[in-house]
Each structure stands twice: as C-alpha cells, then as structure tokens.
Amino acid sequence: MAKGHVLVLPMPCQGHVIPLMELSHRLADEGFEVTFVNTEVDHALVVAALPPGGAAELRQRGIHLTAIPDGLAEDEDRKDLNKLIDAYSRHMPGHFERLIGEIEAGGGRPKVRWLVGDVNMGWSFAVARRFGIRVVSFSPASTACIAFMRKIPKLIEDGVLNEKGWPERQETLQLAPGMPPLHTSLLSWNNAGAAEGQHIIFDLVCRNNKFNDDLAEMTICNSFHEAEPAVFKLFPDLLPIGPLVADRELRRPVGHFLPEDAGCLDWLDAQPDGSVVYVAFGSMAIFDARQFQELAVGLELTGRPFLWVVRPDFTPGLSTAWLDAFRCRVAGRGVIVEWCSQQRVLAHAAVACFVSHCGWNSTLEGVRNGVPFLCWPYFCDQFLDRSYITAVWRTGLAVAAGEEDGVVTRDEVRSKVEQVVGDGEIRERARLLRDTARACVSEGGSSHKNFRKFIDLLSE
Template identity: 40%
Template sequence: MSVSARPHAVIVPLPAQGHINPMMHLAKKLAREDGFLITFVNTDFIHARIMEAKMNIKSTLQYHVDETSIRLKSIPDGLEPQDSRTSDFPKVLRALENSMAPSLDKLIQEINEKEEYKVTCLIVDLWMQFLLDVAKRHDIPRAALFPGLTATCALRYNSPTLVSSNLLPSNGVPEENKMVKYLPFLPPLYSAHLPWLHGGKTESELLFELGQRTTAKMKDMEWTLFNSFYDLEAPVIDEFSKQVGVLPIGPLIPPQFLHGDLDQKRTVNNTGLWTEELECLDWLDRQSPCSVIYVSFGSFAMFNARQLEELALGLEATQKPFLWVVRNDLMDGKTVALPSGFTERIKDRGCLVSWAPQLSVLSHPSVACFITHCGWNSTLESISMGVPMICWPYFADQFLDRTYIVEVWKIGLALNTNEDGLIPKDEIAAAVKRLISEEEGGEIKKRVTKLKGNCRAAVKEGESSYNNYKLFVNAMKRK
C-alpha cells in the first residue's frame, strides 16, 4: 500500500465501557491487519477517564495503543460537568445527539485540511447513528457497529410490528409480566425482561422510543456490523438479514486470546475506564487448574447492602477459591462494606480487586466458571475462552443474553431470587457446586467448549466472520 493511499477511519463509540471495548478491538484490527490509520473519538469526559487509568502505574504495562496507527481524540458530549453520565441514559443520548455532530464535522474538516492522511471512512456505534450524516457531508463510506446480541437488535427493530400486532402496548411497557413469544426466530421472553425496560415507566418509554428510532435507521444503512458470529445466532441472522443488512464480524477479541499466544496475554489491554490490578494474574498462577470462581458484574451493576452480604457469604460457602471484582461503587454508589470478618476468613482463597484484566482472567487455566451480569462483552468473551457462566443479569439486554446462555446454548445456569427479591447465599453456593462438581456442569462445559471452537473458527480465513469483515474493509477502502 502506498503512503498516499493509506485509509483513515474515524471511529466513534457510545460513551460507555461496554461499547468502547469492542470499538477499540475493531480499531486495532483495522490498524493491525489492513493498515488503517485510526482516529478514535471519545467524549471529553470519557477521554479524561481513560487518560487517568492510563497514567496509573498499575496499568502502564498493560495499556497499549499504537499511537502511530491509533490516535485518541475527544469532543464535548453536550452535558454540564456536574451531570451524571450513567444514571439517565435517555438524557445522555439526547445531549449527544444535539451536540456531537458539529464537533465531529469540525474535527474531520481540520484533519482533512491539516494532516497528510485525509479521513476516508466513518464508523460509529449504532446508538450514535445520528453522526452518520457527517459522513454524507464529507462523501466518505460509513458503517455502524451494534456491540450486543444480534437478537436484541432484531427485537428492537421489530418493535413497531409487535405494537401493531398487539404483542406490545404503544409505549412499549407491558402492564403485566408474562412469557411471550415475541418473534418466531427468538426464544420466549418474560415481558418484564424486554431490553428497554429500565428504571421507571417514563424512562422505559423513552428508551423504547430511542431504540425504535435508532434501529429504524438501519433500513438506510449499507453496512451494519455485529459483534457476533453466524454459528452462534444462525436462526436470528438468517431471518433478520431478510429485513436489513446484518454483517456479523465477531468475536472482536485480540488475536492472541483466540490463537493461544500466551506470552502476549499479559501485555495487551482494552482502552478502559478503570485501572486493572494485574497482581490478580499472579494469584491465579498459584491456583489449581479449573478451580477458581471469577466474579464480575461489569461497569454499571450495583447492589444494596443485603444483596452484597449474601453474595459475599455465598462465595465463602462454596469453599472454592474466587477472584471477585469489587468496584468502589458496587454498593449503590456507596463505599463497599463487606460482612464482618469476611476478608480475614477468606484471605487464603479469595482475591478481591477493583478491576481485572478480564480476557487474561478468563483465558487462565485456573478459572472454572464465571459469575456474570451477562453483559454482551462478558458473555462473548466467556464463550471465546470456553468458560461456563452463572447468570446474574442486572438490567436491559442482559436478561435476553441470559435466556440465550441458559436456555438456547445451555452453557450456563440461572440464579433465582427468593421471596424478598434477593439471590441468597445458598443459591449461589448450590449453583457453583452444580457447575464445578456435578455431572450437569460437565455437560455444560462440553457445550461451551464446542462453542469456543466455533467462535475461533469463525474468524479464520475463508470462514463467516472473516469473509464479512473483508467485505466491510473493502467497502471502507472503496475497492
């Protein structure tokens, strides 16, 4: 490739950890495999968080972005400094929609006027589809990435049809909780677990409307990418592709984790908002194979004091070693308070960290299972590493993810609440025992190991995700 022909992609994720990660994986893939220069654009707020994590001495060995190929830039998000970026998603998305396009337009214009490599394509998170008009103004190819389960996008896209067929009320918020077969190619789902139901009725209505408006734009998109792979969601992809363009290119995971380059597994990290505590990998090295329970609930989930206590005591009751990610804001945003004497009692078999290098953990031979919130990144990473899951969804699309994990793919177990709405310690300990020590767990391990093989095969030359990715790259290069 000549210097003058170098492709230059501007990539804009939704400003949330679970959306930034797959976008950065895509950016690195484009730079590594296809020679792209990447301008990765976060909001000012997120950019500051990333730089703070990068500067922490504990993460300097892990943090890696090739600055000759990937530059981190930022633009305003339209919110005031004191505004929350996590508690009111509709407000955040409205602010982004009202403010970001002019700033992005200006950034691309400045790059084209001042830099050697002009911008040749724009790639955005599907939730940021309102930015694609910027690409039209600059006459460059454009694409969107949906970083979740394809089935979730299909459900959102078809929600107007569900309203017209009386499977949903016009506001998207069912009045009663019942099991419903919403689409022929999806499993039945409890109506209380629809992905837009979060917070109160008003917020759920706004999320429903935002999802409808966002996915409706797919009709006009030539390139909509999905962080999934064909064998994982074949019935959904086959049917959804009859409605809109669906291009699964996943899993978007660094190649060293898919191809077993053990020397590299400790030297690559995502562009994260938290500092990873790498000492936990040394702790894992000292544990027996397939013995450790890994526990992490992503970047948003929070627990009240009673539920956090049940979780801690449940882990203690397993009598197994465990690695638990305890974010500083895990307890309803307050300082985490663990049960009296807990830390002392588990000191010989428990490792508590504020954030972990998740792919390195899941790929470690000592890890036996993953207690997870069922976020899509965590789900796909667990499948890619062949780790069975114990499912504890928190909100939004995580309930549909759990349905696929437990009922469709049968690679995990669900946890059930008691009459007080809590998941008790005995339920947690029993699920771990079933997964690690009983025959049922052995069958689950066989199924997830098979999916692991399918997952890794999908990105090999000539296979489904590889072929889809190359089609997309050639389009972005206008070949």
Template identity: 45%
Template structure:
C-alpha cells in the first residue's frame, strides 16, 4: 500500500525546528509518514541532544542536506547563512526528493515548508508536488509578509524594505499597531543583513504563501482574531506544544538539564522567577552582571538558563562572590526542559525574549511575562503580551542601553504584585487550551489539513490507476 508521505523542512533555528517537529508528530499520529529535513549542522545538534519523538519510528525519518557553509563558518551570521542556504539548498532538496521518489510506495505526497524557506515553492512547482506553508511565528508576522506590496504602495517601506515613516501603522482596524522599524526584516542586524532577510525570506515567503494550498500557523483564533480575519487562508493549529503536554519537547539543540526540576520541587508555590532568552539573544558582560545583581536584589528564588556559547568565545563572569551569596537560592542551567519548567507549580513568572515558541509555552501554562525582546518578531510579540493580552510587563533600557538591576527588581515586584495580570494569564490559558481540544478550532483546522493531505494522495492514486488502465 502506498504511504501518504509528507516532507517537512524548517528554517535552521531552534524556534522553527521545534514547532514544525511538533506538527510532524501530529501528522504521524494520524498515520502520515514524515521525512523531516534539517541542515546537516542542525541535524547533528538535534541528534547529539538525544531527544526522541514519541511517535512510530517507521513513520518519522530524520534526514539532512547541506546548508552551503563551511564547518568553521559562523552560523550566527544570519544574513550569510540565509543567502548561502537559499543558493545551494534548492538543488540539494531536489536531489533528496528524487532519491526518495525512486520507491513508488514512498513518493512525497506534500511538502510542508517553513514560511522562512520560501525558495521551496520553486522546487515544489518544478517537481509537481503539493505545497503547504508552515508559520512558526505569529499570524501577525505572516500578515505583514503577505502585505509587503501594500506596505510599499502606501510608502510605509521602500522597495528594499527600509521603513519610510516614523509612526505606528495598522494592517487593519482589528489588528494592533505596529512599528515599521520592528518589522522582522528591519531589526535583525545591520543594513546588509536586513536587506538579505527582506529579499530572501520576506519576498520569497510572500511568493510561497500565495502559491501554497494551505498556510498552517502555530497560533489560535483566540490570540489573533484580527490577523486571521484579514487573511482567512491562515489556518491556526496551535499552540502545538499544548497538544503534547504529556511528553517532553524534542529537537532541542542543547542537552536539557533536568536537575532543575528537582530544585523546583524544593521551592514554594508561585515563588520562582524563570529566565530563558532563546537561542540567539546575546548580552554583553555589563548587561549580564546587571541581570545577575538584579535577580539577587529581588530576594526571590530564580532559575536562569545561561546558554552555552552565549558570549562567543568568552564565558560570562559572575560578579565577585555572587555564587556564594546566592547559594541554593538561584540555579543556573545551560538549557532547561522548558515545557516542564513552565508547567511547574513553583514558577511565578517567565522573563523571556518573547520568541513566539516561548510565548506560546508561557501562554499555554498561564504564566505572566517579564518581556525583554532581542530582535525580529519579538518586539511585536511583546506588544501582544503587554498591550493586547495584558499578561505581562516590559523591561526598559536606560539611556546607555542597559536594563539596570533597579529596573529588574522593580518590574519583578510590579508583576508579581499585580493580581489582574495573573488572572489575565490564567484566563488566556483556559481559552488557548480549549482551542486544541477535540472538535474545537485549532484541532478542527489540524484535522482539516491532514484530511486535505490524505485526499490529495487518494486523488493521485486514482489518477495513477486510471492512467494504467488506459494504457
């Protein structure tokens, strides 16, 4: 019997790989076969981290293709990585698909490509394979990308994506205000990097979105009604991690330190500040010290994820005598099992970079946020959290660009003394968790998408049978 075979390909970043992997787990649970394609560099990291999928092994294949960069190249140079990938990977993906399709029983039925890998549309067209786009970020980000031409026509941005207006804009009356200077391509790096992201990610992403049969999004109608009303083609199927609360996340780039769970067990209920800033955020030494001292000044227990390699070739240095002073009051880990941490009763709040994956996890667990965005869509996600959902507060930098220890202490106290924010967070949790329950909006959209994949496979089988009979 011919398998219904989906090829899934994420952008090579932690916040993209994890949600598409969760979507793939949902596909395999419905009987679809998935070939998950990472870059060779990311594939090695995921495999070395040792996490395993809780799905039938015969339905999930993990494979890789080269990203075009040398082993010693700096993959934190997002502009160089993106440009190089988009030049080499189309050919390598086509070779991979041709190799898979040699087996008539395992031919690729559908490609599900990350929204940020828009070049895949040309491979899909050339090979006659159905295409769906996957949006790992908010529907609002998708809406911005799909509105690029209108933004140029309205002179909000120029043809290179550079903001032309110093004022907030709305894509529709039902959507929040946005700062064009914080569009995903406008605040990634220097002007050269921003231009590369605009040309390769945004413009190609718009083309792919227009060509895709479906766009599935890791969000919910409850969180972003305006964006989904503006572009009905977007199908919310999230929060994806909320569909998998009984199992641990997979596809992490670092080994999770589960010793923090035993430490959390020893802390009072709703007492711990949890800090994690994703896979890209970098602090300089001065900011690192201010953060450390600010946490100390709160007099509250804290669990702090200090990512490996965060400061390049040089490790952070804690303030003199710091480790002795905090003792067991604080715990630092290199990477945490975040799903389990945020679901732990001792966690009181989440100090976060506001990446969409982390935002969805915090929302799904009813946790208030301390928002510290770093780049790209994280600034708009903060707008959602602080201004629209009202489930958190933002940390402000001083005139020198530093979030001071005084600011950290003040905002922690402000957040944890605010019962309205806590109540808002719990109410929002109830709404989004309801979306993934059987028969409700996100669950229905996911099943609708899976049914479409199966129907297309059935159509192909009937057409192939008819063709053979007529020969």
C-alpha cells in the first residue's frame, strides 16, 4: 500500500520537467504513488524519448504520466515564454481542476493528498487547495533567483525598479554579502523574451510570490546549503534538498524531450581522462548561423576532443554543406549529437570542462561532478548562475561577446577554453565544491536532513 498519492506539476519547460521527475523517483523510492502532469505537447515528447519499456517501468515504480492542454495550438512556438506563460496561466487551471476531479472519481488509486508544484505554476496551488489537497512548492532554479523575486517589493520601494519591474538605475545589485552580484539589466523577468511581453512574466512572478506565501506549507529547492549559504540565511524557510538525482547509476528516465544518443558515451570511454570539452546549451537557446560557425571553428582551433550537443532546432538556416564540411574536418576528434544523457557525460572522467548556457540543472550537474565551466548564458536566470560560477564559487570563466555585434569569436572560444582547462586553481575549487555537494546529500548531510523533513511532512 502506497504511503500516499502525490501530484507533481512542472512548468512546461525541459529544465523544469527533469528535476521534478528526479524528485518523483525519490518519492517512489519512499513508497509514494506519483501522478506526473505534463502538458500534452511535453507529454508526447517525453513518451517518445523513453527507451523501450520506459513507460511501463515508470508505472511499475508508481509514477504515472498524464497530460493536460497548455492552451496553445499544436504548431505554436513554445520557446516564446511570454506566449507560453500567458496561455497556460489562462487555460491550464480549468484543465487541472478537471484532471483532479477525474482522479478523485476514478477510484482504484489512493486519494491525492499532496501537490508538489513548480513555483512558477502558483495557480495550481489554489486549484489543489479547493480539493483539500495540501501544497509543497518546488523551486527548480537557484535559490538566489527566488531571493531576487521575493525582494521585488523592496527593490521597487528603494527606487531600483519601477512598478512594472524595469530598472530605474543601471547598477550591480548584491542582496547580501556572499550572494552573486547581478546587474539590473540582467534580472530574470526582463530577459526571458520580447520586451513587449515582459509584463506577462513579471506579473506571473508577483502572483507566484503571493500563491507561495499564502498556500504552500513548505518550499523545497534543488540546491544545497553550502552552495548558497547567504540566501538561506536571508530566507531560512527555503529548504534545499539537492543536488537531485533520480538514482546513483543515472539510468532512470528523467523526462527528456529528445532521445539520448548513447554512442557518445562509448566514444568518451576511448578518450584520455581530463581531455574532452563538453558543449551544451540546454533546450531553449538558439544560435544564428554566424555564431554557430564561430563556436564550431573555435572548438576546432583548440585541438582538443569535444562533444557538442546540437539540437535539431539549435541553428535554423545553417548551411548543411558547411556543417558537413566541418564534421569531416573534425571527424574522430569532434562528436556532434542531438541530445545525450548529460549527467552521465559530466560524470565521465574524460570530461575536462563544460561550455554551458548555465541553466541551473546544468550548473548543478557540473558542480556535482567537479567540472570547470566556460559560461555562455542565453536568457532568464542563467546570468545569475554565471555570477555564482565566476564570482562566488570561482569554478569557471565566462565568454566575452563583441561590443558592437554581440558575437563571441572563434579566438575567444579557443582562448577561454584553454584558460579554463589549464587553470589548476579552478579545477581544485571545482573539486572541493563537488565534495561538498556530495556530502550534503549523503546520510547526515544538510540536504539529506531537509529531504527527510519533506518526506515526514508528506507522510502526515
């Protein structure tokens, strides 16, 4: 008999689905039954990317995948966060309410007792409470990101922001000593899409702050205390339970939207330890053809083996002839895949550094494996994560784009890769942070203790 039935609801983006699926596996290990609610489009991607028998394996573990509409037409651009958030905020509450009603009426499964909801889906907290379902809020981003969001009223009061969330002053903010500094031009709600739609995300953040304060009984974070001590001192109610992993062997399915290329792991096995440059920009970043080519040639110029994740939609309009010629030039030394098991790649001894967009999942995966970073943020909270890596933990460097054209040149790529790989102090700091992260999730560690508090709450 299951301990209880938990609904899990991520924001419909890859970087939110993965950590909540990892958490779902942990809940299943504790004896809970989980219903994991994706949007219909994301659900289809996850199911299609599962290995043979993957869906049955999840059901056997007590994790049931289901879906509701997000309010967008099937062919609309879900990388437009303004459009996506506007649609799901208006359409998903009704569908979510219907789903809960169907689960309640269906019988045969334990009654839903808890919602573990993405902090970006605060509307779901109100829906759940109408059914008598208790709520835990989950933050998939850095806790510093949550801190900046919580400080919005104070930033407005101090004249740093106007009432619409735009900066009134161009300055670098640091909410507390030891927190990552961030320029006012790089606040996450102003860097997620077209400026004319900024109000959609800013309004969402402000609403979610209230939903979280009023309706969530606990807020858990995919972080660890020693990574962000200044934030947890500022907001002691936030409980870090990370870095999350689904299993020690990193083999359980965690909700990838694209099938993983397993062949790259065999290729890594053949490379010397500490030799490979791993390059990946997550699920949302888009490069134009010129920037793609500069990066490609920069990797070629390093003379090092590299593994590069290039999604099918990463560079629209790139010349296939140019790419084919590049593949020929780097054959054997450079491997390009559409997607991979990033956690298993970063855990591989062959990897020397991680050229990353600095999404929080990627950041924690690199941290947990002691991999130095070359930071190349794209949007949203990734600039804040870069600040952690370069200014607080000092486990990596950042690329510098040209002031006039915004392009990171091939020479910049080559030079910065060499600096990161060759810096013994960066490697040592990365190793020490890795050891700290692993200690936190081990028996008696701070994240392990917080996880037990979370499980005790769900077990009430």
